[in-house]
Amino acid sequence: MSKKDKKTVLVLATRNEGKVKELKALLSDLPLEIRSLKDYPDAPEVLETGNTFFENAFQKAREIAQATGELALADDSGLEVDALKGRPGVYSARYAGPKATDEENYRKLLEELRDVPPEKRTARFRCVIVVYHPSGHWLKTEGTWEGLITTEPRGEHGFGYDPVFLIPELGKTAAEVPPEVKNKLSHRAKALAQLKQKLPAFLEAL
Ligand code: ITT
Helix, strand or coil: CCHHHCCEEEEECCCCHHHHHHHHHHHCCCCEEEEEHHHCCCCCCCCCCCCCHHHHHHHHHHHHHHHHCCEEEEEEEEEEEHHHCCCEHHHHHHCCCCCCCHHHHHHHHHHHCCCCCHHHCEEEEEEEEEEECCCCCEEEEEEEEEEEECCCCCCCCCCCCHHHEEECCCCEECCCCCHHHHHHHCHHHHHHHHHHHHHHHHHHHC
16 A cells, blocks of 8 residues: 555544544544554543633644644533533533542432423533644534433433433433434534535645
């Protein structure tokens, strides 16, 4: 294979295995060699110090691109609950504490919403994706997914808050539908669909 034919490497700048699985499935049709941080055991742990999804995604993508010397993709995402004025938002991963499990996080959410009636349980997942090249060029896309917070967790698929996120048009939680269904509807799927449109011109211009 000549150098020209070599696939561009894309490193997924995330330590969340749920995200890695979804991102790999959603990117599988692109002519890229997808790697994860498991392929770079010495990559730095990036601290999330930003106040917005964009700041955090940018920071993660830039640090991993600079550390690996490859194109890097970071996803910063979270759940915004209207009855909680947009919380947990950028703090979704650490809602119940710095090392909280997914279950601890969604149990805390259900507890906080205990007295909130069904019509006021509106929420959305938000995802911001940044692709950063070691040359300093970068690209941003985003996606949202509207839903309702249930009163009980249901389903075994997915990760994070999926068991308590009801997809209104299906009457099922994001954890009750198989990955193929979530990967057509989700905030991450929408952000990646946009990315796929923009990526060819971005790569061409590098
Ligand atoms: P990285 O920073 O290493 O990517 P993280 O889990 O810390 O991993 P974020 O800071 O972006 O990532 O936090 C995202 C959190 O939002 C995640 O841990 C879930 O709790 C929630 N979340 C995001 N997307 C989700 C999805 O598709 N389904 C369920 N929960 C989701």
